[in-house]
Amino acid sequence: MKRVSMRKISEVLRLHFKLGLSLRQSANATGTSRGSVSNYCTRFKELAVDIDRFLSLNEMMQEQLFYPECGCGITPQASKVMPDYITIHHELKKKQQSKVTLALLHEEYKEAHPTNAYSYTQFREHYVRFLNQINPSMRQVHIAGEKVFVDYSGLTIPIVNQKTGEVYKAQIFVAVLGASGYTFVHASYSQKQRDFILSHVLAYDFFGGTPKIVVPDNLKSAVIKHSKKEGVVINESYAALARHYTMAVTPARPYKPKDKAKVELGVKGIQRWILARLRHHTFFSVDELNAALSNLLDLYNHKIIKRIAKSRTELFKELDQPFLQALPLQRYLYKEFKEATVAQNYHIFLEGCEYSVPYQYLGLRVQVWHSSHSVDIHYKGTKIAIHPKLHFVGQVSTLHEHMPSHHQYQSEKTNPGRFLNWANTIGAHTLS
Template sequence: MPNTRLAMRHIKEILRLKLEAKLSHRQIARSLGIGVGTVSTYGKRASALGLCWPLPAELSDNDLEQLLFPSPQLSARHGRVMPDCAAIHLELKRKSVTKQLLWEEYKQAYGDAGYQYSQYCGYYREWRAQQKRSMRQIHLAGEKLFVDYSGATVPIVNPDTGEIRNAEIFVATLGASNYTFATASWTQRKADWIDAHVKAFEFFGGVPEIIVPDQLRSAVSKPCRYEPTINASYQHMASHYRTAIIPARPLKPKDKAKAENAVLIVQRWILAKLRHQTFFTLAELNLAIKGLLEDLNQRPFKKLPGCRLSQFEMLDKPALKPLPATRYEYLEFKLARVNIDYHVEFDKHYYSVPHHLVKTQVEIQASRDGVAIFFKDQQVARHARSQRQGGFTTNTQHMPEAHQRHQQWTPKRLLSWAGTIGPETHAMVELFLQRKQVPEQAYRACLGLLNLAKQYTPARLEAACLRAQHIKALRLSNIKSILQSNMDQLALPLEPQAQASESHRNVRGANYYH
């Protein structure tokens, strides 16, 4: 048989030149630019079949091809046992199983009734060529898990408001057995994407060696044909389950043909069946999907023995790695630079770190309940996660000593300190606190006033506060000015006295204008 089968028009031209023109094999080969051996092979087959030129009108191209190239079953010698090509295809999915090993087992079973190795492999190649294109890839048991979103969504109705929200459908399928998992989530964001993987591993009861996703944002932070950058949260999940992530190349659907086919099957056998149902919760939708998944995975194959479930039990399940002892907890990662106020921002909230890390870069690892901060792979801070946007979570141990002392001040403590100096200073501090809407806004003025007792005697500070209250000069700068000008040592101005002339009806006096 020729190494490469020619197009039918070339075959007919060989037959015409040989049967009608009576040219030699060498002349035909030179005329058509093909090998002499190829011409000889076709000539011998035509002679054996008794063909003549012109060919019968009722002989179609397909009929001619069948005559010249009969199927292996027709050319098989009597008494030989044909290899079970479907069984060969399934066995090759097992680790370390080769065609040589399968042929030796075949020969042990059938002896002289079995074909030799080259014919055995030839029949398998021809069988595989007749299958669907996706069958041409051989996936080893437990090796790859193909994951993707279906693209089609399912509406979920809020029973209270009537608002409709569409749920995304995550699909995962194992390469060797085609055993399929599906679940609904609200979004395709990282948290839902990784949670769907965790549920898939628990559904399969094990972990594959490789995960093959598309290069969507939740999986790949920097898409690339050759070296895509895996999202940090996704990579952390893979490390927890001791698996690897190898994204499909962009615009190369053949890299994830299994996922494409699984998505199509889920849309046909699950989503299409749910199209007339109304769902009010995500849990209700997932319960319906779970029931239809059982039917899908037990549906018999058309060209292969068994079903997805039976193939999973035989191939993938024994080869999957066991689940880790603890379930993965989702973490979100972020690099951040420490601000001058020794806080870092995550999800619009600010968390403190030790003050000596100001202006350095740290890594934030946030779970649903907590926020941990790392510097050079060492944890330097941990806080409960807060949902208050714009707020601050501060550990006083992270503050400089001066800031810690300031943090310890309260209105009660400030008034207590002022009371040790004297009643006028106490009254002035109380006035400072009352004049501000938030007491903390008056802390600096209060501390500035109380620290004046270090420069001046308590008696002078008391006199200055008394004078300031008397003349209604209620600012810290006024009290400083009184002390610096020694006005606190002067007698207080007398209150305006009622004058005798006040009884005159044409003299109004100063109080009239107040």
């Protein structure tokens, strides 16, 4: 069958993906059948290539991407044994630990089939063809135990306040391990940092360990800035979470969909197989919603992936689980971060309250970590003060040892307890 010119296919893709024309409109504009247009668009989606990048290539390069089997001159031969590329693909995911290469796997394949094995060139080309038959996230060779991808679903679930009837939109957090696709999902009332970090902590508990790298999208709760000029600036609270779990943060690059293909497919799977099933349910709290999500999540992770013939749970136990880092002894306790300048009264201001620091730090810039229970104040990495968290505007927490000596004297001089102790030395009637 005669192949359509790459120029026409490129124009179809430009109209549909660049200009947003429908399949029918693109077909009419190019004189191509709607079925062919649908096939071109489906094939292009599987490439996981940015449309602008694709259009910038010449026709020969576009054709090599679009028809990777073209020009290889290889067809399956009855006299040769086709390698088990599913097993080979899984072996390559473990290459960081086992140092295995495609060349070594070919040598082992030849040893097993000395008289009817493909050459290395054919072996490699058939593997490339195998990769182009599976989805974009599986196509990437993610190293076992190396990465977890995190993002929020665009779809939300309504939560009804039984007392007022007010409806809240629960946000759906999704975490996907790179090698296995093993997935965690958690609902919260917002995407704010406190909820965002709690979802991570629960995900790591669910996995029973942590990979080396977390790949978030460019949410403000994770990334303050991500540009070529200034580089990546990670939110300090999110960086502290990563340090606690001995992880690195490598955000997905803006406008690079391939960087987050794994989690985007995970989000789609969660939307289709879990959130869609809950569309007729009414929930009155996120706890109730999370209980329902948990039950469906087990079914989702146990679902067999047709092209791989294994479930995400099986892949997790085989690939990611053996290489995850052990969890720390204590869960991460969420703390917010801010910087403050020590005022003339050797106190810093935080949420309408004042907390003292040693007077020697007067006028200096300090780092403040605060939770619902405590306030820790640091200067250049050294903790210089700790206070219980105050909860009412106007309250002041002053430690005696933070005062200059003349302030300590004045404080003791005007301390009511000091007068009571003095009266008690005279007698009970004086004290009363």
